[in-house]
Amino acid sequence: MNVNLAGLILVFAGTASQGLAQWADPSSGIVFDAPTQSIRRIAGFPGAASLSKPLVQNLDWAVIAPSGKRGIAETQSGDFVWLEASGDEFSATRVVAPGAGPFLARWNAASNAVRIYSAACSCFFTVTLHSGQPVLTGQTQILDTASGTVQDFSWKQSITLVATDAGLYRMGISSSQLLKSADSGVTYLLEESGRVWATRGATGEILEVVQRRGEYGELRLVTADPAALSDVASIVTSGNSILAADRKTQRIRQIGLTSGVVEQSWDLDAVPGRMTSIGARPVWIVHERSKAQDPMLILDASNAPRVYFIPGGGEQ
């Protein structure tokens, strides 16, 4: 671009003393806290953070959107609700879900739709925000050919990849296609920016589900380092690397996407689980606590990746 705008000036919109510069509460994101069955804010920045008082209580299950401003939840009374945040205030809209929990949920990157798997109905459904209201769409029954216990799934638009103990399936709206048989061993799937990553739980291998001519079908090995990765719980991408949480070694491993080698590691004080994004910054929960006095562990990759704890105990 080589354009000159006539008379372009940049100005500070006010003086700091006039208060146009706004101070706000530091925050690292929103989380569902299982021990207190509530949604809570991580107040403060990693390293000096604490869990806030519960913002939404009496929840059996919830998954917060990457934006940190929405969530999907099941209340203790069995209602399935869409949550919208305004500051620390949440409003809930009931959604009639086709099945009951336990659920697996994956938000899209825009945080305006969430794909959910219900084990009770063996079906997938999507809740999408339309005109400010959550709408149930895209209900797909698990077909017979996609039988088996669902381990994980990823989705983008109308395509859902499902890893079951019977194999890796590609599911459309009304069809199911076996991509890889059960010996593929895929237990975890991650879709980011149009690429799908997978892990083999038994071997710790990290793979990419490669598209050929717009169709998924091939598994490309990204890394296989049994000494470093033998029981991968989950992965996330950060820049040109993958961050993998290994249960056996209780470490986060940073693996170069192109080199496939471990570049850096961080020890954890607890066994990692599914890494869940908790806000706009590249911060993930790596260990969800099971008891209120336990700390929560988060991985902050906003600068040099680093693992922090959020102190346990009561509300701060």
Add this chain to the structure above:
Amino acid sequence: MGSLSRLLLLALTALPFAAQAQAPFVLRAQQGDNLTQVANGSTVTFSSSSPGTPRTIQILVTYSGTGSVTFPSGISTLGSPAFTAQLTSGNGALTPFQTATVEVVYTPTGTDSVSGELDIGYLEVSSSGAQAQRGLLTLGLSGGVPVYSLSYSTSSGGNVTALAPGGTLLFPDTLVNTTTVVPVSVVNLGGSAGKVVSVSLSGGTFAIAGLPALPLTLSPAAALAFQLTYLPRQTGGGTATLTIGLDGGVTQQYQLQGLSIVSQVAYEIVQTTGAIPLPAGQQIQFPETASGSSSQFQIRLTNTSSTDFVLSGATTTGAPFGFTNLPLLPATLAPAASVTLGASFAPLQVGQFSGSIRIGSDTFPVAGTGTGLPGYTLTGPTQVAALDQPAVTLTLSQAYPVNLTGVLTLAVASDYAPDPAVQFSSGGRTVAFTIAANSTAAVFSNGSSTVRLQTGSVASAFTLTPSFATEQGVDVTPASPTTLKFAMPASAPSLLGVQVASQTNTGLTLRLLGVATTRSLTSTTIRFTGATGFNLPNLNFTLDLTGPSSLWFNSAASQSFGGQFTLDIPFVLATSDTGTGATAPVLALQSVSATISNASGDSNATSLTLR
């Protein structure tokens, strides 16, 4: 009873008198110097001191009639051949008031009682000589010997042992300067009364007690009871002879034998390597014992005497000393039997202790030293920065013998407002730990030997102080516990990131995320870089934050966040080119870089690509 029956009884009892009244004699029995009138038809009792020893009784027969009398048929005895009789005087005719003497001899052949009859036939002639009348005097004869049996009891159960003359009475082993009392009984088991004339002893360590006045006649089945005592003054054996004098000059002798000992039991300290003798009265020195823990000795008592030993009690003096496994007392130990007691020393404080243990009649002085917690090391940072989460460990310099519990307390001092984010990973500013017995590493409530804490975001001085207690609650914290001190110095602020909080075609709001350990900011400098092809006259901005930051850091909202802040700064792009299809002014910005400052200096620069 009716009147007729009473009359009949009176008639029956009067018959002997009537018979005697018909015999004109007065009968008397003389035994030594004793003279006793006996009635015709009555029984004369003979008592010999022993079989084979004759006893003689003279029967004096005095004629009380008015004529004369002779004994033509002589004297005869019936029944037991142990009785013999003969007329020794008055063999001719007796005139009134003359006396004939019949000597009856009883010679027992055994210890059984015997009986017989003495018959004296007579012929009385009246004074006129006109009438003569025969008659018979009859006396029953009864003979027997006393049989003495000595018996004693030496056991608490009262078992009685008979002892034959010449036998030995064995006293129970007796502690020096204590008295053993043995009850003794001499019983007359014979059929005739006997007489104990004397009881005497030879031998200084034995004595007689409770002896009644002698001589004492013992009727058949009667007993003479007294006690023999043994009071040794030194260890060793003791003997004596007990002599019992009986009537007839007969004596019976018994040997007394005793053993004096220092103790009736032997003590040993039982260890895994064996048993060590423990003389009574010897001091028991317990090993140095960590306060809150305990040391024990197993003391074995063995009854080394030949009789039962009764352990009546076991007590201690001195608070830290006690017993751990006392049997139910009193306990009786048979000879050679043992019982083991656990003596313990459980100091609750540091220092030296003394006391005593008393087992039965034996006392043992005891002593022990209570030691304190060994040294320990707290490892952790010496200096920290904002948002640090350092690890801390706590290690004893040597193992402690009992399980310990403790609390590690984090204290914070700051010239600025306190930062609530300063906490252990488990929450709060205290964390519990345990140190297993015989180990050194503290294990914190997270199950790990390390615990992390977050230092917050405000310049502060930190002090970690542990406290220790045993599981029983004994505080073993040193008087001046070792602490770990570290500090977060005041420093220039730190920018964690710069973000676009919001953006339109003509403006954007930058969000600065940062930390100021002094909870103060002076200014921020924002430097934009124009996109290629754009010419912006003013790309650098320095904003004074002294006042605004003071408002923030003094606000109630900021108190929860220490030195952390989020600052949104709006910018507007204005252009005079408003024609259709004009490029959005915000696209003229390529990137932005920011720093922020306080009195300690400038922060790191943080940049963000805008397009």
